[in-house]
Amino acid sequence: MCTREPQVGDIVTMPMPFLGYRRIELIEKLQYAWRARICDSGREIEVREDEFELND
Numbered sequence: 001m002c003t004r005e006p007q008v009g010d011i012v013t014m015p016m017p018f019l020g021y022r023r024i025e026l027i028e029k030l031q032y033a034w035r036a037r038i039c040d041s042g043r044e045i046e047v048r049e050d051e052f053e054l055n056d
Contacts, residue, residue: 011055014047034048
């Protein structure tokens with residue numbers, strides 16, 4: 001398990017897929033979530049920090 005804080009530009013993995021996708025890129029830290037881009041589709045979503053895991 002990674003112990004550092006997520007940062008803009010990190011590629012992270014969602015344990016629970018969104019529309020079949022798991023890998024996302026963090027774009028912007030919002031007040032209570034992150035704006036992220038799904039790596040394979042380009043679609044942007046908002047995710048909370050408990051909805052993704054940092055890759056080692």
